[in-house]
Structures are given as structure tokens and as C-alpha cells.
Amino acid sequence: MLVKAGTAKEARVEGRSPVIEARNLAVRYVTATGVVTPVRDLTLTVHEREVVGLVGDAGSGKSTAALALMGVVRPPGQIASGSVMFGGRDLLGLDEDALRAIRGNEIGIIVQNPRSSLNPMLRIGRQIANVYGAHNQATSREGWDKAVDMLRMVGINDPERRVGAYAHELSGGMAQRALIAMALSSSPRLLIADEPTSGLDVTIQAQFLDEMWQTVQATGSAILLISQDLGVIANYCDRVVVLHDGAIVEDRPVGEFFADPQHPYSRSILALQKAASEADAVAKRSDGEREKLIEIRDLAKNFPIRGSKKVVQAVENLSMTIGRGETVGLVGESGSGKTTVGRCLLRLEEPTAGQIEYGGTDISAIARSGMKRFRSKLQIVFQDPYDSLNPRWSVGQVLREPLNLHTSLSTAEKTARIGELLELVGLSPDIVSAKPRDLGASTLQRVNIARAIATDPEFIVLDEPTSVLAPAAIDGLVTLLRALQAELGLSYLFISHDLTTVKYLCDRVAVMYLGQVVETGTVDQVFNAPLHPYSRSLLDSHLFPDPTDRRVDRPDREQLEGEIPSPVDLPKGCYLAGRCPHALERCRAEPQMLHDMGDQRTARCWRVAEGDLEEAGR
Amino acid sequence: MAGPRAEGNLGMTFYLTKRALSLLMVLLGLAVMIFIIARIVPGDPARIALGPLATAAQVEELRQEMGLNDPIHIQLWHYLSGLAQGDLGKSLLTSRPVMDDILQALPATFELVLATVVLQIVISIPLGVLAAYYRDTWVDNVTRVVSLIGVVTPGFVLAIILQLLASYYLTIFPIAGRLDPGLEFQASTTGLLLIDSVIAGRLDVFVDAARHIFLPAIALSAAGIGQVMRITRSSMIEVGSRDFVEAARAYGIPERVVTFRYMLRVASVAPLTILGLEFASLIGNAFVVEFVFSWPGLASYGVRTILQKDLNAVIGVVLVSGVFFVIANLTIDALLGIIDPRHRIREGQRA
Numbered sequence: 001m002l003v004k005a006g007t008a009k010e011a012r013v014e015g016r017s018p019v020i021e022a023r024n025l026a027v028r029y030v031t032a033t034g035v036v037t038p039v040r041d042l043t044l045t046v047h048e049r050e051v052v053g054l055v056g057d058a059g060s061g062k063s064t065a066a067l068a069l070m071g072v073v074r075p076p077g078q079i080a081s082g083s084v085m086f087g088g089r090d091l092l093g094l095d096e097d098a099l100r101a102i103r104g105n106e107i108g109i110i111v112q113n114p115r116s117s118l119n120p121m122l123r124i125g126r127q128i129a130n131v132y133g134a135h136n137q138a139t140s141r142e143g144w145d146k147a148v149d150m151l152r153m154v155g156i157n158d159p160e161r162r163v164g165a166y167a168h169e170l171s172g173g174m175a176q177r178a179l180i181a182m183a184l185s186s187s188p189r190l191l192i193a194d195e196p197t198s199g200l201d202v203t204i205q206a207q208f209l210d211e212m213w214q215t216v217q218a219t220g221s222a223i224l225l226i227s228q229d230l231g232v233i234a235n236y237c238d239r240v241v242v243l244h245d246g247a248i249v250e251d252r253p254v255g256e257f258f259a260d261p262q263h264p265y266s267r268s269i270l271a272l273q274k275a276a277s278e279a280d281a282v283a284k285r286s287d288g289e290r291e292k293l294i295e296i297r298d299l300a301k302n303f304p305i306r307g308s309k310k311v312v313q314a315v316e317n318l319s320m321t322i323g324r325g326e327t328v329g330l331v332g333e334s335g336s337g338k339t340t341v342g343r344c345l346l347r348l349e350e351p352t353a354g355q356i357e358y359g360g361t362d363i364s365a366i367a368r369s370g371m372k373r374f375r376s377k378l379q380i381v382f383q384d385p386y387d388s389l390n391p392r393w394s395v396g397q398v399l400r401e402p403l404n405l406h407t408s409l410s411t412a413e414k415t416a417r418i419g420e421l422l423e424l425v426g427l428s429p430d431i432v433s434a435k436p437r438d439l440g441a442s443t444l445q446r447v448n449i450a451r452a453i454a455t456d457p458e459f460i461v462l463d464e465p466t467s468v469l470a471p472a473a474i475d476g477l478v479t480l481l482r483a484l485q486a487e488l489g490l491s492y493l494f495i496s497h498d499l500t501t502v503k504y505l506c507d508r509v510a511v512m513y514l515g516q517v518v519e520t521g522t523v524d525q526v527f528n529a530p531l532h533p534y535s536r537s538l539l540d541s542h543l544f545p546d547p548t549d550r551r552v553d554r555p556d557r558e559q560l561e562g563e564i565p566s567p568v569d570l571p572k573g574c575y576l577a578g579r580c581p582h583a584l585e586r587c588r589a590e591p592q593m594l595h596d597m598g599d600q601r602t603a604r605c606w607r608v609a610e611g612d613l614e615e616a617g618r
Numbered sequence: 619m620a621g622p623r624a625e626g627n628l629g630m631t632f633y634l635t636k637r638a639l640s641l642l643m644v645l646l647g648l649a650v651m652i653f654i655i656a657r658i659v660p661g662d663p664a665r666i667a668l669g670p671l672a673t674a675a676q677v678e679e680l681r682q683e684m685g686l687n688d689p690i691h692i693q694l695w696h697y698l699s700g701l702a703q704g705d706l707g708k709s710l711l712t713s714r715p716v717m718d719d720i721l722q723a724l725p726a727t728f729e730l731v732l733a734t735v736v737l738q739i740v741i742s743i744p745l746g747v748l749a750a751y752y753r754d755t756w757v758d759n760v761t762r763v764v765s766l767i768g769v770v771t772p773g774f775v776l777a778i779i780l781q782l783l784a785s786y787y788l789t790i791f792p793i794a795g796r797l798d799p800g801l802e803f804q805a806s807t808t809g810l811l812l813i814d815s816v817i818a819g820r821l822d823v824f825v826d827a828a829r830h831i832f833l834p835a836i837a838l839s840a841a842g843i844g845q846v847m848r849i850t851r852s853s854m855i856e857v858g859s860r861d862f863v864e865a866a867r868a869y870g871i872p873e874r875v876v877t878f879r880y881m882l883r884v885a886s887v888a889p890l891t892i893l894g895l896e897f898a899s900l901i902g903n904a905f906v907v908e909f910v911f912s913w914p915g916l917a918s919y920g921v922r923t924i925l926q927k928d929l930n931a932v933i934g935v936v937l938v939s940g941v942f943f944v945i946a947n948l949t950i951d952a953l954l955g956i957i958d959p960r961h962r963i964r965e966g967q968r969a
Contacts, residue, residue: 104870168960
């Protein structure tokens with residue numbers, strides 16, 4: 001399936017001519033309040049058949065730089081200095097018409113935020129045809145036909161129908177594909193891809209990047225890949241360029257970059273990866289003697305669909321235990337029901353069926369009013385740190401609220417406790433009067449954690465707490481969570497799609513697919529030798545930030561086919577049967593049980609239970 | 619390709635039907651409300667009609683004839699069933715069916731309002747686009763000052779100023795009326811002079827009618843022009859900073875296409891909505907402007923009937939304004955539905 005990179009990585013660039021060469025590019029915005037320079041000094045080269053990764057924090061100027069390479073600057077910005085050599089010409093010296101002829105034609109771009117980057121009022125076919133028509137002599141009809149072809153090429157099912165869709169009728173993944181179709185419609189020599197897979201599930205992400213990588217190898221084009229995701233960078237890029245505060249601070253082959261980063265900023269973003277690989281060495285605590293804190297039995301949650309008798313089955317017969325001081329990871333793609341499990345545990349959603357036992361009491365059955373005394377013991381931290389805080393409240397008010405509700409401390413004691421909480425989460429007590437808008441995402445997430453631990457809980461649901469954070473901030477947060485666990489004896493349910501973080505933080509892990517748990521085991525067991533075909537595919541698609549074991553260098557792996565079935569019309573037999581390369585007639589006919597695989601592992605696959613599928617060791 | 623288009627059209631019909639039905643409900647509500655208000659207002663319509671000298675018996679007779687002695691729900695029923703047949707009752711003032719009176723005066727007002735809306739669109743939207751394009755330059759500043767003047771000057775003040783300047787001192791426009799009395803012309807097809815004259819091939823009539831309508835239409839459109847222009851400007855600027863516009867430029871789409879098919883199309887939602895609301899208030903403002911220019915429209919009729927407490931006629935005039943409002947809204951909804959596919963869905967679900 002993949003073209004193999006047979007040559008040594010460092011030798012790849014030798015003898016290849018540069019496709020684009022930017023020298024000292026700077027972009028500045030002159031506004032009434034002063035001059036801002038998001039890009040100060042950008043110097044980079046991308047050669048033929050090369051994939052160059054551009055990394056940096058949100059706001060480091062990556063996207064601005066990407067557009068500036070094509071001479072596009074959002075008003076009132078302007079390109080202050082520098083040159084961009086492409087095809088023997090300096091793009092910045094060209095007039096607008098000549099530049100426009102190159103944009104979207106010889107240089108394609110996949111912009112960030114697929115949905116908002118599509119015109120909401122034009123059919124996607126018309127938009128693709130507009131791009132094609134801007135660079136080719138084509139009638140409206142030919143452009144439309146080209147759009148159908150392009151959509152088929154980027155793997156959209158039923159392109160004749162989809163071509164007439166509007167942006168709001170597309171899922172995030174399809175909008176992303178439509179943008180890719182636009183970027184590739186004129187077979188560009190250079191593709192600039194700005195977070196091309198953000199918001200995509202891992203299996204689809206891997207599929208995409210594989211295809212992009214193959215195209216580069218086959219056609220001799222080049223890619224500038226902008227990403228915050230070190231997994232993407234490590235697995236697909238030949239060279240890494242680090243942008244920090246608007247300037248390039250490091251530019252090195254990918255292997256050297258990960259092994260020995262030079263700049264302090266590079267080191268900070270690689271910290272988690274280092275920690276995760278060290279965590280491998282640390283023996284995980286044994287599971288046997290752990291005291292049971294929470295036991296979930298046959299939990300189910302359906303959401304009725306308005307105006308229909310059908311239901312969305314979000315969670316189905318889920319059973320698991322969480323021990324005292326333990327961290328259980330809940331992983332799976334979007335729509336697998338992970339978040340619903342967490343919400344049901346705290347009775348933020350009413351379970352449709354099943355029991356949740358907490359310290360011996362079934363909290364799924366007691367009246368809502370009776371939940372109050374458990375609320376202080378069971379807490380949650382949400383995905384979006386900003387949305388989960390009242391924008392009008394100061395940090396002090398946010399932290400005072402749980403103390404008012406659940407404790408009988410005096411005002412002075414509460415104030416002291418707030419300072420103590422902020423110190424616990426590594427923040428300065430000085431920020432008590434700050435409002436959420438004054439603080440960054442990672443600080444806000446720490447405030448959310450402080451709020452969660454304010455009432456001395458025993459258990460916290462962490463619902464994708466790191467998904468909006470930059471790599472360096474993720475590392476800090478995960479370290480904090482581990483420290484708090486050690487100090488306060490907390491138990492966590494860590495819900496995440498980021499397997500790198502899960503690997504570092506969790507003791508045990510449960511893999512979910514379409515509302516069912518398909519596999520459980522310790523992190524070592526599941527990550528090193530997944531049993532269930534879905535877990536195998538998920539782990540195989542996940543891009544671990546390790547350039548010594550790149551996906552593009554690996555032999556072909558089994559892949560799931562097609563799309564995830566709708567949770568409204570679930571298959572009769574195994575939910576994965578339609579996509580699984582090992583599916584037999586029996587899989588399609590019989591619902592699957594969760595089989596005990598010994599060694600405290602379970603898997604929902606009869607073929608695995610009977611030993612039909614050889615272990616897919618990594 | 620056929621699939622989604624067909625679906626889209628079905629969605630459009632469904633959406634417009636729903637909108638039309640809900641607007642019919644608005645009209646019905648308006649009719650009932652006017653009826654109730656008319657019955658609450660103190661003063662006996664029969665007594666007013668007959669004057670202070672009439673005897674009690676004469677008044678009683680008229681009350682009987684007008685159905686004023688029936689129970690209120692019977693009166694309402696008669697009134698609504700009459701409305702359904704286009705019967706607005708008789709005017710106490712002219713002793714003719716209210717419908718006939720209104721139909722006679724309506725075309726002139728309708729023509730004025732229509733001309734006003736057309737002026738508003740062709741002046742304000744291009745100016746708004748220009749102001750946004752040349753943001754913070756002298757073009758922007760001039761258009762902003764002009765729009766501000768337009769918004770703060772009441773229509774009738776502007777009407778009087780225009781009349782004085784252009785008609786009285788400069789005498790480049792006729793001072794009043796709808797058509798030069800020397801011209802023999804009967805607007806019989808649509809009732810609108812500008813259209814009927816073209817149909818009849820009478821260029822002289824068209825030019826004269828256009829000269830007559832120009833000043834009142836300008837006076838009437840000034841406020842709307844200012845408002846719509848400002849909305850267009852800010853909407854264009856807002857849309858200009860959206861991701862998809864930047865993306866379109868990055869894909870090398872020509873600037874002309876970006877400005878009109880990407881930016882203006884999306885940015886036109888807000889000004890169109892404002893135009894719809896503006897249209898409703900035009901009828902009311904038209905009354906005053908019509909007075910200044912002696913425009914033979916609904917104004918003189920409406921004002922006289924209100925002062926005389928000619929209930930049937932007042933109800934008729936208000937209902938006609940209501941119908942205007944509803945038609946304007948439906949038109950705007952249809953336009954919004956065409957340019958913005960999401961609008962159809964949103965409104966379709968809400969209805």
C-alpha cells in the first residue's frame with residue numbers, strides 16, 4: 001500500500017532541487033494600537049519529494065507564515081521584508097495577477113478549520129470548480145465534472161450527490177476532504193498543509209497522511225506540513241522546522257530533532273514524549289490488591305431521537321471497576337460513547353440502565369437530592385477549559401463556590417483554602433482576581449482542576465482535559481495530575497483519544513467502539529499486544545512521536561475499511577464486522593460477548609477468544 | 619447532481635409555504651387586533667358619522683344598519699368574513715366601499731414605495747461595498763458622513779428642503795404631483811405609471827413620471843440608504859475577515875469573484891433583513907412625504923379617515939399596510955432562502 005522509503009533519511013535531500021526557498025520573511029500588522037510582527041524571520045527550504053514539518057505553539061505565527069509564503073496576508077497586515085523563491089522567481093516581487101496564477105495552481109494549500117474555510121452559501125462542487133476554473137480554461141460544466149472527480153479521488157462516497165452539498169451538510173472529515181480536493185485540483189508542486197488532520201479521528205488521519213505521503217513520493221512534489229501534533233511530525237516528516245515567537249529557532253532532520261533537540265523551546269515540547277518513554281521503564285503498580293472504589297455494572301445510555309421511535313445507543317452494557325488510587329483510561333474515536341460514560345458516572349446524565357456502585361452505595365438509583373453528599377467526592381474536569389468557567393467570575397469566585405456548597409468553613413478559612421488549592425495546581429495565588437479571559441488555556445485548565453479538588457474528592461472524571469492544549473502544556477498538566485494523585489490518593493477516569501498521554505498517565509485502559517467496550521487490560525498489555533481487531537487498528541493508526549518507528553517505514557498493516565456505522569442503526573452481529581478484515585459469517589450473525597482472556601484482560605471477539613487471530617505484537 | 623438540486627428546490631417550496639402560512643396568521647392577528655382596538659376607542663362611530671345635529675333615533679338607526687348593536691363576537695364574525703371576500707365595509711366619509719377608495723389611491727403609494735426600495739438597493743449596497751473596500755480612506759469617510767446625515771434627517775424635512783432647492787429655486791424638478799396634467803395618460807395595466815408608460819410605448823410619460831417621482835423617492839429613501847449602507851459596510855468587513863475568504867484568495871480565485879460571489883453574497887444577509895424591516899416603515903413615512911409633494915396616494919385618504927374616526931376606512935388602511943409588510947417579508951425571506959441555504963433550514967425548522 002505504501003511506497004517505501006528505502007534510502008537513508010539524511011541522504012534524501014542530497015541532489016534534489018529546492019521547490020521553495022523563503023529567506024528572512026517577515027509579516028507585520030500596523031494597527032492603531034501599534035505594530036505587531038507575528039512572523040519576524042522565517043527562513044526555510046522545501047526540496048522535491050520532501051515533507052517538512054513546521055511546528056510551534058498556537059499563536060507562534062505558523063498559519064500566518066504559511067499564507068505569507070503565497071503572498072497572502074490578512075488585512076491590514078503586510079509583508080515587511082524577505083523573499084520567497086519559487087520556480088526561479090521571487091513570489092513577493094510578482095504583481096497580483098501573476099501571483100494569483102501560482103496560488104492554488106502550483107502551490108496548493110489546505111487551510112486550517114475546514115468548515116469555516118468553505119463558503120457557507122456555495123455548493124462545494126461550485127467552490128472546487130471555481131478554484132479549477134481560476135487556473136484552467138474550463139466551462140462551468142467541466143468544472144463541476146472535475147469537482148466530482150476530485151471528490152471521488154479524495155475518497156468521498158457517492159461524489160455525484162455530495163458535490164451538491166453545502167458546507168453545513170458535511171461532517172468535519174468530509175469538509176476536510178473537500179478542502180484537500182480543492183488544494184489538489186491543479187496538481188500543485190508544493191502543498192502547504194496547515195493542521196490538515198485536526199479534528200479527524202486517528203484511523204482517518206492515518207489514511208489521509210499515508211495518501212499525501214505517497215503522492216509526494218510518486219509525483220516528486222513537496223509538502224510543508226504544519227502541525228502541533230508531534231506524532232504526525234515524527235511519522236511523516238523528513239525535516240522539522242521550529243517556529244517560536246515568529247522566528248525559526250531550529251531546522252533539522254526529524255531523527256536528530258527528536259533525539260537531541262537544541263533549542264530550549266524544542267526541548268519543552270518534547271518533554272512529554274521523553275517522560276512517556278521513561279514511564280515505560282517504571283513498573284506499573286500491580287492491580288491485584290487494589291481496593292475497589294467504583295464498580296459499574298451493565299451501564300447503558302440511550303438518547304431518544306425527537307420525532308422518531310429510534311434511539312441513539314451511546315453506551316451499551318458497560319461494566320468496569322476503578323480501584324482506589326488508580327487511573328483508568330477510556331479510549332476510542334469520537335462518537336464511541338466515552339464522554340457519556342463519564343457523565344453517567346456523575347449522574348450528569350441519567351443512565352438508562354445499570355448500576356454504579358461507589359464505596360458500596362449504588363448511586364445510579366438514589367434520588368437526585370441524595371446525590372449532593374456524593375457530589376463533593378466525585379468531580380469532573382471538562383475538555384474546554386474556557387467554556388467550563390463562568391466568564392464573569394474571577395478565579396477566586398470560581399474556587400469559592402464549591403467551598404460554599406460543600407463545606408462549612410469560615411470566610412477566612414475559605415480564602416486560605418483557595419490559596420492552598422492554587423498552590424497545589426502550581427499556580428500563583430496572585431491570580432485569584434483574574435477573569436478567565438485574562439488567562440491562557442493551560443492556566444485555565446489548572447483552575448478547573450483546582451475547582452475539582454477543592455472539596456477533597458476521591459474520584460475525578462477527566463474528559464479530554466488536554467485536547468486543546470499545546471504539547472508543552474500537555475506535559476505540564478499530565479505531570480500535575482500524577483503529582484496530585486500521589487499526594488491526595490485520587491482515582492481518575494481519563495477519557496482521551498490521545499494515546500500518547502494515556503500511555504503515560506493510565507494504569508489500565510478500556511477501548512470503546514460504538515458504545516461497547518471491546519477490550520480491557522493494563523496499558524502495557526493493550527498498547528504492546530492489542531487483542532481486538534479494533535484496538536489493533538486504533539493503535540496502529542495512532543501516531544506515536546517516535547521517528548525511529550515511523551508508520552511510513554513499517555510493513556503494511558491490517559486496516560479497517562469503510563466508515564463507522566450509525567449508532568442509530570447498529571449491525572445485528574459484531575459492530576465491527578462490516579469493517580474488520582477478519583470478519584466471518586458468524587461475526588455478522590451473532591452479537592459479541594466480552595470474553596475473559598485471563599490475566600485480567602477482556603476482549604469482545606470470539607475469534608480472539610478461540611485463539612484464531614495470532615497476536616499482533618508490536 | 620440532479621439529486622441535491624431537486625431536494626433543494628423541494629426544501630425551498632416547503633420553506634416558502636411555511637413562511638406564507640405563518641404570515642397569514644400574522645395578518646389574521648392584525649385584523650382581530652385592529653377590530654378590538656376600534657371597538658375600545660371611545661366615541662360612537664354612528665354619532666360621528668352623522669354629526670352633532672342628528673337625532674338619537676337617526677343615530678340608533680345607523681347603529682342598527684352598521685351592526686353596532688350585535689354582540690361583539692357576531693360583529694367580529696361579520697367583519698372577518700367580509701374581509702375574506704375583500705369587503706372592508708363602507709367609508710363613512712365618502713360613502714363608497716373602502717376597498718374602492720383604497721384601490722384608487724394604492725397604486726400611487728405602491729409605486730413610490732417601490733421606487734424608494736429600488737433606490738435604496740442600487741445606492742446603498744454598492745456604496746457599502748465601496749466603503750468596505752476602501753476602508754478608512756476618504757471614500758469611506760465621505761460615505762459615512764452622507765449615511766449619517768441620511769439617518770438623522772427626518773424624511774419630511776428632507777422632502778421640504780429638496781422641494782425648495784430642486785423645484786422652487788433651481789426648477790429642475792416638478793414641484794408636486796405624480797404626472798403633468800397636460801399629459802393624457804391612463805395607467806390601466808398595473809396602475810404604476812413607470813411600468814404602464816413603457817408598456818404603452820409612451821416615453822414622454824415615462825420621463826415625466828420619473829421626474830415627478832424622483833424627489834419624493836429620494837426623500838423617503840434617505841434614512842434607509844444610510845442604514846443599509848452602514849450595515850453593508852460592516853457586514854462586508856466582517857465577512858472579509860472570515861476564513862473562507864482568505865482561503866479563496868489562497869486558492870487563487872480572482873479578486874472580482876472573491877468580492878462578489880464569496881463576500882457580497884454572504885454579507886448581503888444583514889442588509890436584506892434590514893431592508894425588509896425598512897420596507898414596513900416606509901408606508902408610514904410615505905404619508906408625510908406624500909403630503910409635502912401632494913402625491914395622490916394613500917396619505918391624504920389615510921389622514922382624513924383617521925381624523926374623522928372613519929373606522930372602516932382606518933381599518934382598511936392599516937390592513938393594507940399590514941399586507942404590504944407581509945408581502946415585503948415574504949419577498950425578503952424568499953431572497954434570503956435563495957442566497958443562504960442555511961436560512962431555509964433554520965426557518966423551516968422553527969416554523
